[in-house]
Amino acid sequence: MGERLLTIKDLSTHFFTHAGVVKAVNGVSFTLDRGETIGIVGESGSGKTVAAMSLMRLIPDPPGKVVEGSLMLGDRDLRTISDDEMRGVRGNDIAMIFQDPMTSLNPVMKVGKQIAEAITLHQDKGKREAWQMAAKLLARVGIPDADKRVDQYPFEFSGGMRQRAMIAMAISCNPDVLIADEPTTALDVTIQAQIIDVVREMQAQFDSGVILITHDLGVIAEISDKVMVMYGGRTVEYGPVDEIFYNAHHPYTWGLLASLPRLDESEKTRLTPILGQPPNLITLPAGCPFTARCPYRREECRDKWPAHEAVGPDHGVHCWIPVEERVAIRAGLPHFKEPAA
């Protein structure tokens, strides 16, 4: 892997609302290298998006606030640089693709103009040149008739094409870091396959680091190098993709893997759901947020957050169950698959 792009340490982002403090992200740490894809997986409300928005400094304040942690882009501290400098970082160094391409594009502005705007903002380019670059970018992300399309409005684009336009905008300034927040969730599977291909190609071309936020473990298995599993604002497990799928150590990761209906299972088996309901982020316990739904919980779980425990190369977990016991429990799980040699 290449040079280190991002170092996130102990990031906590809270929202101070009338109902109470919503602890959306609590002590999340990870790093991103050039050419690497890290997948952040978790359910709605697990803090995946808020973590990424904190990085971009896009958390609305009030009510939100990054209350703790260091966010380093190379040697620049994203928490302390000025707003002006931050504007330079967005788009230039870190770009983001959002889930819903319809609401993130301006409906009354031509697609070409929206891309050109991003270019003129960050690069020393004239209007005309920027417009031509926009057309080239659209062609590069696989939009047919790009010269004509650049002159159209978002409503004239299909969902897949809008997402391609978003990607074109995101890569317009060759960012080092690309954050893709559920980029394919709103799309059909055949279109999803196209978009994943585009993201992959762009990454190869620019050698950027990609943060992929998704709830789809299939997409994670397909393109991630590393995976961070989040639950209730915490990272419960973090490691290389194979480790997470074949050597998972956290009960929540087991639960996620067991609850998926799979296309590749030959006989019909009953799914093993995670019991209970998602946690309320205002009344999170001080300890492990998964406690209430964990079938293996013990006394210490609710009140104390377990320390990071290394269980493999670059693979860490936060869990109170002793490691031998975890391995024993896992061996008895019906859905658990040992890796093919």
Place this chain on the structure above:
Amino acid sequence: MSLLEVRDLKKHFPIRTGVFKRTTGHVYAVDGVSFNVEKGETMGLVGESGGGKSTVGRTVLRLTEATGGEVTFEGIDVMKASRSDMNTLRKDMQIVFQDPYASLNPRMRIRDIVGEALKIHGIGTEAERKKRVADLLETVGLNSEHAERYPHEFSGGQRQRIGIARALSLNPKLIVLDEPVSALDVSIRAQVLNLLEDLQDEFGLTYLFVSHDLSVVKHISDRVAVMYLGKIVEISDSAVLYTMPQHPYTEALLSAVPIPDPHTERARRRIVLEGDVPSPANPPSGCVFHPRCPRAQEICTTAMPRLTVMGDAGERHEVACYFPARFGDGKRVVSDKPYTDALPEPKA
């Protein structure tokens, strides 16, 4: 006799433009769809958005009126049923909607939501209905005390359980499940899928399960119909469809679904279809899939192939394609010569 028989079902939505709302075209949402659903079985309808799968579900229940075709439920012609007949029929045919946030009235208490159908059909006394609602809530895994609450007090998964309790209240025979788990998180999705399976076993329910998610459809269905632009392109028993897909669209759909297993995923070859699903207002001539089809030849542009049994995987596997994958002696073969039996019969 099958519980539900659908013959040549059509639903064309008019496109109206201008001040006078003149009809300037039609959206061919469902265009000649036929299938049977046997009692106690789960029929999956799968495909991408714009394929017409939800419209089939709604038209079968007459929530929208069909443009043409026949729907027979237990031998009764649903399309010709009068208003009062329809009321009786609806006791046997219920629906669960996709969005558990939009499908429950936020101003009604759960007991009124779940008990509404009982009240409309004049079933039981007030006290009996209350008891029934409490039982239903327990059946779907909620607490009977929840009856006094409002929808906003529940999470997405719990709301979907409420929607299911409402559908169950009249002891229906058929339930149309329109993307019932699409809005739910994976861990909750598994809970609801298991619940649906349990209820089917317990009450002998028949499901028409509409979803864009192939893994979910495979998991829950006995039979699966793949829809593309208002037509069924392939229909078969679930196990066969997933191991021996004959239609190129089915193949592409299956290969596009990422599998949550990195080793498998790295070893797979993906068929990436080019382009987008065309607009159902202006479907391509000939086979609706031909502009995106990697196997398309000239014959494909002439006429939509009809569903035919090839017998490679038994009599229950039908496919509408001139160049289907064949599994004659266990090996997959795609011929260059068109399969002309799939040509539509000339109109008499």
